[in-house]
Amino acid sequence: MSANEMKKMCTDEAGKEYVLQGNMAFxxxxxxxxxxxxDGYPGTPSTEVIxxxxxxxxxxxxxxxxxxxxVAVGVGFGYTLAGADxxxxxxxxxxxQAGxxxxxxSFFQDKRGALIxxxxxxxxxSSTQHLVDPRYLFKTCxxxxxxxxxxxxxxxxxxxxxxxxxKYNTPVVILASSGLCHSEGLVRLNEIKKRDLVEMPSNLSRFNLLPAMARENYDSVIDQRMPGLEELVENSTMIEWTKAGSKKGIITYGMNTAYVKEVLDLFNLxxxxxxxxxxxxxxIKQIRKFYDAIDGDVYVIEDGYKYLQEELERAGMKVVGKEKYTKITEWSPALIAEKFGFDIAKPKEKVKPVPRPPMICAGCPYTLFGNVIAKxxxxxxxxxxxxxxxxxxxxxFMNALETGLAMGASDSQRQGFILTKPDKAAKCISIIGDSTECHSGMDATRNAVYRRIPGVKVVLDNYWTAMTGGQPAPSSPVNLAGQESxxxxxxxxxGNGNRVLVASSYDRKEIQKTMKDALEFAEKGEFVVVVIRGCCVKQQPNSKKAIRLKINHDKCKKCYSCLMCAGIEKGVDEFPLYNTLCSGCxxxxxxxxxxxxxxxxxxLAEGENKAAEAGSFPTPPELVMPKYNIADFPERLTLAIRGVGGQGNLFFGRVMTQLAFVAGYSKTNIVKGETHGMAQMGGPVISTFSCGKVHSPVLFPKSADCIITMEVSELLRPGFLELLRDGATILISKTKIVPPVITYEQYPTEADISKAVQGFKVVEVDILAKAVEIGDPTGKIANVVMIGVMSILPPFDKFPVELWLKAIKNVSPKPAIxxxxxxxxxxxxxLI
Incomplete structure (x- = not known):
């Protein structure tokens, strides 16, 4: 989001409507x-807030x-001591990590700014290494x-x-589900408020945790804070009791509420x-009142473990929740419907889907290092x-790494291994990124020096916190404010006292020599840190990214040594082929x-690089909006889009939310869901869109008016075809992206695809070829070609073309784009 857009939303009049991602709304x-x-540290799914x-x-x-x-929590606490929220x-x-x-x-009871x-x-x-429910910690605190x-x-x-x-002199937790963080929904701007700083004493000695003071604070929390908070929640106007005079009831919270409402509406329950x-x-008093009013079963629908269920059972309420050993950590509308006894069709795997693990980006500076280590x-x-x-x-996924535990834990694992097997010091290595080394990895580096544990630690320095989108770290050229690091x-x-060797990430021979030297030093009993340096390809300007190479078929022996990057694949003629993902490193x-x-x-010789020579497109005509009536549009509209990370699903979804907004669906509801996290790194992704009488970003089986697959084989993902309602259309792009982990021979055949979609209404289009034909050799606008195709299919053809164009322009208004x-x-x- 641009600074102008963000500032406009922060200053616009109250009541103005927007469709925003949950993190952006926050x-x-x-x-x-x-x-x-x-303050904070990047971590999906919270990153976009900052x-x-x-x-x-x-x-x-x-x-x-x-x-x-x-450190962020410490910085935050310091803010509050200055009276700031x-x-x-x-x-x-x-x-x-901040535990x-x-x-x-958690237990200070003196007046200060709010710590949220x-x-x-x-x-x-989607992007987290465990499923621990923190609510038990929050209660203890x-x-x-x-x-x-x-x-x-x-x-x-x-x-x-x-x-x-x-009011209650307490830190406050806002626990937001990933589904809410990364989906988009309708908001109306709230009132703008100005908060004065809390007037603080000049002497801050009350903010100390000497044991006697810790005891005093704890007792004060028990006597004052908790009774006050209990009164607050019991009298909260935000408690929603939807009465239906039923013999069944549901107690829920958070994003689960939307899923419950979706099921109740779909089945008229x-x-x-x-x-x-x-x-x-x-x-508890309000919950007990609800519980006593229901004659039959009371269900608990919650994510994470069984916090609410256990709390209610402890209070003497017999609720229907999760089984003793449940695998459900996150509900969906389909799972809730099953809980209520509805028979939901299970996905049928007619053809096995393509394995598509997340991969490093095409041209990533880690590529050669991964190849060297795998060899x-x-x-x-x-x-x-x-x-x-x-x-x-x-x-x-390159066979260049085995274990993964937690931030900064790679070398500490190696150290424990070597303390047990000292003869392996020159036979194993640890790997960490630069931002993670700055985050918590440096502790293990110092530990290796302090305890004289020999071996090799590799720091892959791409200058940014790349996995979460390229946020600045201490190793970056600048900080968030743009100040030079x-x-x-x-x-x-x-400065730790260990030997440091440096190599360029784009020099294979230098990497090989550096690793050889490092292992030799380890053999002699030294601890060595190897720094492999090269900028994250996504942080490089687009002007540097283009296909710069070609395959000489006369010289090529089809050994496929080059097939170690997402930007090059085996073509149908079995020669390597550069695809639209290639960044030219x-x-x-x-x-x-x-x-x-x-x-x-x-x-490529001068003149051969078509991408670099691609001309600009003609200036579009001025948009003149027609008169239209929302009553002429569908009452409810749903869509699901599957593709591979990097194909533009996010843009597609944003266009749909803008279309709904322009068309007037803000009078009911607009919801969009997305896949975020590792799947975006070349893995399978799904976007969903709903407007009208809808609640959930997770679609119910047989509810979609259309499903779209931006890559042929992605329609084979379990549960995807089952989303389509009877009589609706499957829109298939002929684009094929063969992941490096399989060959063309292992990729599903046309017969496989035909078998999978047998009985469905199917439209196939070659959007990538059309994008290239009209002047985009990179294929980046192929997703917009697909939007154009969809716009003429029922029920989407109900919307005037001008509304579609207005939505597209709203998402990307820059003239050239x-x-x-x-x-x-x-x-x-x-196209059809």
């Missing part, structure tokens, strides 16, 4: 409610990234916990939390629902590789070029 809410500061939101309005709020979550963002593993500060800061924790859960998980149910509540949560924090806004403390492992020169969290984890990673590592020495033993890869998108959309409308 970010806007922070500014509009007068929060003074925000990265895409608050970073764009640094003149309106003091915001920055800290080196880790523990502050938000600290993180994901659940980050909460536990010491988080728990210690924005903690994003991921109970799928006696902290109020708000769990937003809608995007509107995400926007309102910062102000509510700040008010609670100040008369079930009483009690939705609570806070999960600590629980409004050394095959040769027996390296036996074990201990990995970390971040992009380096994707080397697992004074931190030098190599000097910091050298962003102007660096191409990795694939260094792999070819026959010099069959050559640079708008011109290309206009051409692509119109080409799509004429």
């Amino acid at each position: 970010a806007v809410g922070c500014v509009r409610s007068g929060i003074h500061g925000a 990265d895409r939101g608050l970073s764009e309005v640094q003149d309106m709020i003091n915001v920055g990234w800290s080196v880790n979550e523990a 502050v938000v600290v963002t993180m994901k659940i593993p980050g909460l536990f 010491d500060l988080f728990t210690s800061a 924790y924005y903690i994003a859960s991921d109970f799928t998980p 006696m902290l109020p916990v708000i769990e937003p149910r809608t995007h509107q509540e995400m926007m309102d949560a910062p102000g509510l939390a700040a008010d609670i924090g100040r 008369d079930v009483d629902v009690l939705s609570i806004p806070m999960t600590n403390p629980l409004p 050394m492992r095959k040769q027996g020169k390296i036996e074990n590789v201990f990995g970390d969290i971040g992009c380096n984890a994707l080397l697992y 004074m931190y030098d990673l190599v000097k910091a590592l050298e 962003a102007g660096e020495n191409p990795a694939c070029l260094q792999m070819c033993p026959f010099d069959a890869i050559e640079f 708008w011109a290309g998108n206009y051409a692509a959309f119109m080409a799509g409308r004429n």
Whole structure:
């Protein structure tokens, strides 16, 4: 989101309607409610609050990234001692990384600014290494916990939390589900508030945790804070009791509320629902009142473990919840319907889907290193590789990495291994990224030096926190404010007292020599840190990214040594082929070029690079909006789109939400769901869109008016075809993206695809070829071609073409991009 867009939402009049991602709604809410500061560490699914939101309005709020979550909590607590209200963002593993500060800061009872924790859960998980439910910790810390149910509540949560924090002298947790963080929904801007700083004493000696003071604080929390909070929740106007006079009831909270409403509407069920806004403390009196009013079963629908269920059982209520040993950590509308006895058709796998693990980006600076390590492992020169969290984890799929535990834990694992097997010091290595080394990995580096544990630690330095989208770290050129970094990673590592070797990530021979030297030093009893340096390809300017190479078929022996990157694949003629993902290694020495033993890869001659020569598109005509009546549009509309990470699903979804907004569906509801996390790294992704009488971003089987697959084989994903309602259309792109883990021979055949869609109404289109034909050799506007195709299919053809174009322009208004998108959309409308 641009600074202008973010600032407009932060200053627009109250009541103005927008469709926003949950994280962005929260970010806007922070500014509009007068929060003074925000700090945190990037962690999907919480990252966008600062990265895409608050970073764009640094003149309106003091915001920055800290080196880790523990430091961020300390910074946040410091804000409150100055009388300021502050938000600290993180994901659940980050909460536990900050556990010491988080728990210690929980019990102060003196007046100060509000400390608000924005903690994003991921109970799928999509990008998290465990499924631990933190609600038990929150209860032990006696902290109020708000769990937003809608995007509107995400926007309102910062102000509510700040008010609670100040009134009850307590930190406040906002626990937001990943489904809410990364879906988009309708919001109406709340009132703009200004908060004065809390007047603080000049002497801050009350904010100490000497044992006697800790005891005093705890007792005060028991006597004052908790009774006050219990009264607050019991009298909350945000408790929703939907009465249906039924013999059955449901108690729920958070995003689960939307799923419950979706099921009740779809099946016209008369079930009483009690939705609570806070999960600590629980409004036990209100819950018991609800429970006693229901003659039959009362169900508990909750994500995570069984916190609410166990609390109600402890209070003597016999509820129907999860089984003793349940695998359900996250509900969906289909699972809820099954819980109520409805027979939901199970996905039938007619053809096995393509394995598509997340991969490092095409041209990633890790590519050659991964290849070198995989070869050394095959040769027996390296036996074990201990990995970390971040992009380096994707080397697992190159057979260049084995273990993965937690942030900063790669070398500590290696150390324990070597303390047990000292003879393996020169036979195993650890790997970590630069931002993770700065986060918590440096502790293990110092430990290796301190305890004289020999071996090799590799720091892959791509200058950014790349996995979460390229946020700045201490090793980056600048910080979030754009100030030049004074931190030098190599000097910091050298300062520990160990030997440091540096190699370029785009120089295969240098990497080989450096690793050989490092292992020899380890054999002699030294601890060595190897730094492999090269900028994250996604942080390079687009002007550097283009296909620069070609395959000389006369020289090529089809050895496929070059097939080690997502940007090159085996073509139908069995010769290697550069695809639209190729970044040209962003102007660096191409990795694939260094792999070819026959010099069959050559640079394109001047004039051969069509992408670099692609001309601009004509200026579109001025849009004139027609008169239309929302009554002429479908009452309810749903869509599901599958593809491969990087194909533009996110853009597609944004266009649909803008279309619904322009068409007037803000009078009912607009919801969009997305896949985020590792799947975006070339893995399978799904986007959903709904408008009208809808609640959930997760679609129910047989509810979609159309399903679209941007890559042929992705329609084979379990449960995808089952989303389509009877008589609706499957729209299939002929694009094939063969992952490096399989060959063309293993890719599903046309017969396989035909078998899978037998009995369905199918439209097949070659959107990539059309994008290239109209002047985009990169194929980036292929997704807009598909939008054009869909716009002429029922029921989407009910919307005038001008509404579609207005929606597309709203998403990408820059003249050059708008011109290309206009051409692509119109080409799509004429493709069938």
